[in-house]
Amino acid sequence: MYKNSIKPLQRNLFYIVFLTIFLTFGNTITHAQDGKPKTESFPAKNQTTTPETKEEKPLTEVDTIKIDTLKKKKPLLESKIKRKAEDYEKLDQKKKQITLYNKAEVYYEDIELKSGIIVIDYQKNEVYAGRIKDSTGKYTQLPVFKQGSNVIEPDSIRFNFKTKKALVWNSRTDQGEFKVKAAITKKENDSVYFMKGARFTTSEDVENPEYYFITDRVKMVPGKKVVVGFTNMVIADVPTPIALPFAFFPITETSKSGIIIPTYNDSALRGFSLQNGGYYFALSDYYDLAVLGDYYTNGSYGFRFQSSYAKKYRFNGNLNLRFENLVTSERGYPDYSKARIYNIQWSHSKDGKSNPNSRFSASVNLGSSTYFRQSLNQINAGSELNNTLSSSISYSKTFNSVPQVNISLTASHQQNTNTEAISMTLPTLQASVDRIFPFAKGDGLKKGIIQNINLQYNLRGENRISTFDSLFFKPQMFRDAKLGFQHSIPLSTNFKLFKHFSASSSINYNEVWAFKTIRRSYSDSQNKIIDTEVQGFDAFRTYSFSTGIGTTIYGTFNFGDKKRIQAIRHVMRPNISYGYTPSFSKYYDTYDPDGSGTIRKDYTRFEGGNFGVPGRNMSNNVSFTLNNTFEAKVTDRDSTKTEPKKIMLLNNLNMSTSYDITADSLRWSPMRISGGTQLFQQKMNVNFAATLDPYAINNSGQRINTWNIDNGGSLFRMTSANMTVNYSFSSKDMDGNNEENTAGKRNGGREDDLFGTNADLSDRRKSQFGEDDEKDTTSKDSEFFKYELPWDMNLAYSITYSNNNREKRITGNSLMVSMNTDLTPKWKIGVSTGYDFVQNGVTYTQLRFERDLLSWRMDFNWVPFGTNANWGFFIGIKSGVLSDIKWDKRSLPDRALR
Template identity: 70%
Template sequence: MIIFDKKLYVSLTCQKTSHNFTKIAFKPLHTNLFNIVLISFFLTLGCGKLYSQDITTKKSSIQTVKQTDKPEIIPIDTTKTDSVKTVKAVIDSVKVDSIKPKKTFLDGKVKYRAKDYAKIDQKKKLITLYNEAELYYKDVELKSGIIVLNYENDEVYAGRIKDSAGVLTQYPNFKQGSSEVQPDSIRFNFKTKKALIFNSRTEQGEFKIKAAITKKENDSVYFLKGARFTTAKDIDDPEYYFQTNKVKFVPGKKVVTGVTNMVIADVPTPLALPFAFFPMSKEESVSGIIIPSYNDSNTRGFSLQNMGYYFALSENYDLTVLGDYYTNGSYAMRFESSYAKRYKYRGNVNFRFENLINSERGYPDYSKQNIYNIQWSHSRDTKSNPNSNFSASVNMGSSKYFKQSINQANIGSNLNNTLSSSISYSKTFNTIPQARIALTATHSQNTQTEEINMTLPSLQASIDRVYPFVGKDGVKKGLIKNINLQYNLSGKNSFVTNDSLFFKPQMFDDAKIGMQHSIPISTNFKLFKYFSASASTNYQETWVTKTIEKSYNIDQNKVIDNTVNGFDAFRTYNFSSSLGTTIYGTFKFGEDKKIQAIRHVMRPSVSYSYTPSFEKYYDTYAIDASGTTMKDYTRFENGIYGAPGKSNSNIVGFDLSNTFEAKVRDSDSTKTEPKKMMLLNNLNFSTSYNFDADGETTFAWEPVRVSGGTQLFDNKMNVNFAATLNPYAIDNSGQQINVFNIDNGGSLFRMTSANMTLNYSFSSKGDDKEKENTQSERNGGRSDDLFGTNTDLNDTRNSQFDEDDGENVISEFFKAKLPWDMTMAYSLTYTNANRERKISGNSLMISANMDITPKWKGGVSTGYDFVQKGVTFTQLRFERDLLSWRMAFNWTPLGEYSNWNFFIGIKSGILSDIKWNKRSATNR
């Protein structure tokens, strides 16, 4: 249907056709007069119909809805569940056939609630919500003091309201999808998705952003004016922020700004950039440049340290490349990578190389050397494959790396004399009986002698125990039914080398290859009801690929060892048995006593082992030119699995272990049951007697070894002690003789050595403090901080202290909580091997950490050697919590490894490059 304007139509129909118009319109058509008249007739009918619709009156009337100018107010009861109202698009009740209705954009349901009222104005098409207002539409959630919804223009407004004191409260909280904004006020269009936000506050990852005016173009682009960025907790009063005027913000991806200035404590700093880019990736990490730090050294000159690049290669692994450069030519490179796959495996690899140059060429203290270290840790989730496992723990490299590295400072690693590594793979075969196989590569390195022992690889295979005499019922009881046997296989390729030949072909020149088979047969049974007895025998066959042949060389006038390549083997066997029991004794003192009873548990045992002589594997060789003096040897000497014994071994062993436990009346009178207290966790005695001892090189009785340990002060103090008691006397030269000490005018036993260690950990919280120093322990140091905390100078952002679970709040200065903890270790060693009767070791070490104030932390690791009469390694450490920043100072004032290190930087990982690090050179 076509609609004409009424006024325009009247003027056209009433207008008289002019003479000129008649000439132009009708003159060319005078030959078709009949057709013209017919067309004019139908046109006249059509015009009359349109005209009559406007001026004629319909007989039937249309009902209308009465409307009032006063808007409707609907009170909302927030205590009822039906307080949520649903509003659909309002449609005019007067429907005109000739007018097509406008489609309202709010085609979904709008849910809202308010504490005071919700006012609907149908004339203005507004919904006003007041006091604790909430509005929900599709993925939009809006909470504010006041909300005004214009459902004709598809817009919503939210703002604050004043409380009874005139203070603005109930700031808007606008949430759409994963984006959340907390401004002073906001206008949002549902159709265009555009918004105008005033004083917005939002969080993106570790960043908190506040802007005076924010224009939201769409779901992915924001433009900000007068913005600040910070990682501080309080966005309205941050301790630092980056101020900029023009910002393009893409949530979850990036922030691009114009001129950006750093402001600290509301004071602008001269640190400014013409533009800035901040990554906002939702991924755990993104690739980026690692900004170096500047330093200087007395021996190496000026330097740029820890410059490099971080590669976020995938969600499963990454790579960090770092480097140092010194103006005297020294440099260092580090490659660090971590990898993980959920329910499969995880690990990390570190490779460090340093080219160290001291002083300048031509000076007497000039030196140059290369050091390196390789660390690899790998573990596999047992759920991925229960029948196989692969693990690795590698720590190898230059023997002097931890002593001379310019990027590691930890006395525990420096004092450690051993580096060790192990890589292993094992698999279990679900056969009957079950079989297992394991391949292992091991490495052991003495950092003092620089000697390296390696096995590449070692093979271990076994078949589970088989009980050949067990009946169909499967019961293993008695001497016969408990007889079992199994098969074990061991193979090794072992060699010894040193630092200079490591990773060179020459290190395999003296490799030893061998294999050993063993079949143990054993049984156990009860004897006289109270005794547990066991017996076993073991057959071994050893294969080797190299043997030796000794001969006297007259020309060289010495004995020559000739290596004989080729397969050879020897076979041995032995027998052993043991008998033991458990004896319980209780000493009761009465229930009215403080100590009501003491329980003593003794576990004595006697063992016997016999190994026959295997003289058939021994030969003789001359040790002088005449050939009259002969000496026995076996061609299997220095073999990978040792050599067969020449003499019989006929030994009886005696062992006695004891535990002492007391029942003590509880100090809490409400408890009726006494509490148990451990007096001695263990007190062990052991010795043995050799029936085949010759009395010259071997003695019948072995020294009595005593060891014990207990825990005191609610298990906070561990006490361990040990002593060696020798029954034989010594002569004037200090050599042991085959005479009992008591027969030589002395006591029954001669205590040749003894030692005692105390370890005490306690804190203000009353609980034992679990300390972790993972990197130090991995480098060979201690897991606690008795030797100081490990300082990885590549990354000093991590705290030297345990992070607090919560914040310390000071209400009054003298009521402030000052947590502290302390670890103490005391060691005493007594030596009397040659009647010297001296204290060879007597030292005390203490490590203490304390919160000096809720924001200041301090710690010290120190000790004193009472024998050397000097202070042992000492480290002082301090840390200041600057809210978003952290300041740390680490100082080793004494000794060969004296140094200091100062650091201040932002805690947040995304701004980790904003730091200042200064350290001294170590005296190495």
């Protein structure tokens, strides 16, 4: 009777316990058996309490329960499972499954799974996720499986929580720049995936890519590498002959060393070639190195070393060393020649926050004067047309003493690529002590002429070298160096006169040290004048005095509030200054120019020094300057605005001249007039200048001490004049978008592309139009033509007039223009050209075309005529990981070796 009644209870108890555990599955941690239970002591029934102590004395009990010696079992799951769904969660006890439907989500350890439907099989420790159909019958809510940083978007997935293995159908995942889709993917463990029927691409649309690589066998280690078997390239769903028996693609967030595949080319001048091949060294997280080389079958070759370095909040920079050995024709032919050219570029900048009291910077561009005209790996019109190269390396230190002391060391370089003359300072030392006010009060207030007296100390030392390309860094270059120091102590003050005038006065003491002077004499044996260098310390000292007074005058012309132009404001700043420098003829000697002894000429032994020579003639000048600005107050076209708008008519209109009191003739210097303004919402810059001479000239073109008006001319004779107009505008300006054009300096220092764009043959993936690879993903591919074409235009006009000798001739008159536009959302065209109205010829001209092929870029640029005539065509993948998949064909300009 007892057994029969307890059986149903046992069966029901099993299901009750099972359901209790299961329904809490994912929210609790289950164990096979509890540990040792807690023991409690209960007092005995017979207790005695004494009146003195009032204490209970329980009888001692012995716990007879033994400690459980069974080992603790490992739980089924090592962490909690969190789940949710929008429509329902269905429990099937028979199949031991939980079904989550519509926007289902499951979280387990570092695994996230989102899908339309998710089925959890808690008996097999597996989960299945797949798509669901919407009301139209279309599949939606594809699974998204995420483990750590690795994300897979398949059609369906089956995953085992215990073994961490998975089977995925039609998976989609991003690995670095690659987007991978595979028919079947097997997840072996946390770090290895095997794929079958896979295709990978760098296209944004993995479902309909414009190109992809297809392979049947793939092994992928996320974040590290992809290894594939036989691979075939497919373009627009058409297989191509491009195939590889196997391939290895490193995938990493950090740089890796590797081989750089060269580009094949051919030219009639130097034969076949391999360009820009080499090796990339990922040396550390802070710097790298790329070694590139070129080889031509006629014997020409080149090397380049490129390195970039950076440390956050400290410094950053890059270094580029280039060398080319150029051979023209063949040995034995009359036009055979060889030349070696090189170029060094270094840029370094220091973060000012790392050490505010010291600064170091470098901007170096030096090398052969003919490098940009002859290089086989550079087509840079801006650098080729620019006839100067300059460099500067400087270090400065500030000492926060009282007064403050500043010290700097600078190495500079100036090079004329036409004359091949080079001027360098190695180095320049500069030191200065901040202003000292010896008569100022202790509270720091400085009032009046005495309290404003201040002095400074400045030191400048130069080791100057003048040489040529052929002697650069040769011993003679250093033997011809000139060393000198200049000390200057300016003493000045400023004060007010009659409340409206500002006056200033200064006395300047100057001392120059030289370590090499000259002695000039006539040589009878050579029958000419020779300069003999004299080694040793020598010095000269000069001083000067100057004072000036100026004021500001405001004038307003009102025309009425109802007028379009309500008022014009004129601001004048006149200034009169006086300067006196005595004669320092004591530093001058004489020499005999012809050896006869009858004629003596003056010279100073300090000629050719770094800091000039002492003045032989006394200077006693009065200078006049007048600066003007004109503003207008106009009625705003916007009727909703009540306040008038201010516009600038002339930013500046300056006039200056001087009068020499001690001169015996031609005391007035020519008057210089200059001005400038901005028009059309500051898009057009207009600058002009002219020189007006009050004196006449004779038939030889020399100035004479006769007023030009007394010689039958006008009051002033215009000897020269020039005007420049620069106008930059675009379709954005017409739309009211006044965003500043932030195009980089791509052409030898110019911010525009009036000289065309630079073609760096080592990396042709970059756009000619200076744009990033980021595209507007909101634009529709079906939009073939835009009603409003985006465009931009740069205009530069320059005219120069010369009349020094009554020639009345326009010596320069040219117009340059650069235009870029988008014919369609994917087609861009541009042109840079100009016309010289004096020479009656077209200036440097470049045509450029570009087609955005989504993951690819195709461009064509053409210089149709001139000494730099060339063309180039490029098509290739934008992504850096597949940058070697390209076709680059071009004709290089004829490089005439000198």
